[in-house]
Amino acid sequence: KRPAGAPDKSLARKVTKVGVVGAGLMAGQLALLFARRLDVPVVMTDLDQGRLDKGVDYVHGEVDKLLKKGRVNQDKANHLKALVTGSLSKDAFSDADFVIEAVFEKMEIKQQVFAEVEAVVSPEAILATNTSSLSITEMASKLKHPERVVGFHFFNPVAVLPLLEIVRGDRTDDASLATAFATAKKLKKTSVLCKDAPAFVVNRLLTLFMGEVLAAVGEGTEPEAADRAVAPLGLPMSPLMLLQLVGPAVGLHVAETLHEAFPERFAVSPQLEAVVKAGKTEIFAPDLTIDPEVKELLKGG
Ligand code: 3HC
Numbered sequence: 001k002r003p004a005g006a007p008d009k010s011l012a013r014k015v016t017k018v019g020v021v022g023a024g025l026m027a028g029q030l031a032l033l034f035a036r037r038l039d040v041p042v043v044m045t046d047l048d049q050g051r052l053d054k055g056v057d058y059v060h061g062e063v064d065k066l067l068k069k070g071r072v073n074q075d076k077a078n079h080l081k082a083l084v085t086g087s088l089s090k091d092a093f094s095d096a097d098f099v100i101e102a103v104f105e106k107m108e109i110k111q112q113v114f115a116e117v118e119a120v121v122s123p124e125a126i127l128a129t130n131t132s133s134l135s136i137t138e139m140a141s142k143l144k145h146p147e148r149v150v151g152f153h154f155f156n157p158v159a160v161l162p163l164l165e166i167v168r169g170d171r172t173d174d175a176s177l178a179t180a181f182a183t184a185k186k187l188k189k190t191s192v193l194c195k196d197a198p199a200f201v202v203n204r205l206l207t208l209f210m211g212e213v214l215a216a217v218g219e220g221t222e223p224e225a226a227d228r229a230v231a232p233l234g235l236p237m238s239p240l241m242l243l244q245l246v247g248p249a250v251g252l253h254v255a256e257t258l259h260e261a262f263p264e265r266f267a268v269s270p271q272l273e274a275v276v277k278a279g280k281t282e283i284f285a286p287d288l289t290i291d292p293e294v295k296e297l298l299k300g301g
Pocket of ligand 1: 069131132154155156157158159160161203206236237242245246250
């Protein structure tokens with residue numbers, strides 16, 4: 001069944017090579033997924049060799065895990081490793097027909113990245129963004145061919161979570177959107193078409209859950225209790241665990257974007273700001289108790 005709002009699939013173009021801008025954790029997860037499900041070469045780029053090597057090593061490590069679990073055989077593992085390569089130059093994208101960026105969540109940086117990619121790819125190559133909350137229309141606005149830009153928003157962990165928010169910008173054309181939906185299907189993701197509005201759909205809900213748990217903690221409920229109180233809702237993960245999974249800085253960025261867009265509906269938690277300012281990336285200690293310093297910050301201490 002065609003997903004609601006998806007254009008006719010006959011408009012979709014073929015994807016024969018994928019580019020991933022960035023070699024961080026999200027980018028690595030994307031590179032592996034595209035290589036595994038599309039069976040095409042995937043090239044990653046980043047700013048320096050160290051980051052690039054780390055990204056490619058991550059992918060190879062994940063392939064080894066798949067091998068150990070028996071999900072792929074040795075030949076397939078070797079093949080997947082060979083498909084994913086790294087390059088410091090975006091020229092490596094010149095024959096890519098689908099490029100996805102997963103770089104720092106800042107509009108100017110993403111616009112710059114897309115401009116650099118556009119300079120080397122064909123006019124029809126799709127430029128996709130994994131942004132969690134920024135405007136697709138604005139990201140495309142400085143390009144010669146803004147009609148090829150689509151939002152392609154995955155959820156962590158990418159290999160496991162089935163959902164993909166596909167976002168149409170004001171100028172995205174049907175062929176690009178059809179290519180995005182066809183690609184999502186090959187990736188075995190359940191895609192939903194979202195309007196280009198701040199944080200789309202899912203992150204609005206997650207931000208509300210997190211925000212209210214943090215607010216309860218600020219009012220004096222113990223963090224563990226506030227976090228656990230949400231368990232009857234049947235979420236696969238508690239809000240504070242989720243905050244650790246996506247990273248406090250990403251969580252804060254989404255909350256700030258939503259607060260800016262809808263100040264009456266979304267607040268920015270001062271405790272979350274304090275956690276990020278203190279440079280904390282983990283909420284929980286390895287024994288799954290809340291890190292004592294983080295606990296003080298969450299309580300507003
Ligand atoms: N990378 C790859 N695979 C992972 C993984 C990771 N980081 N974490 C877990 N997995 C795999 C495990 O290997 C396991 O695979 P297997 O069945 O092949 O062995 C499978 O997931 C299940 O893992 P576990 O048995 O260890 O643990 P759980 O059953 O508790 O599941 C979970 C873990 C899948 C992470 C689950 O807790 C979950 O779905 N959590 C909710 C995550 C969520 O809501 N994410 C959305 C975040 S918002 C976002 O990303 C948007 C962004 O813009 C902010």
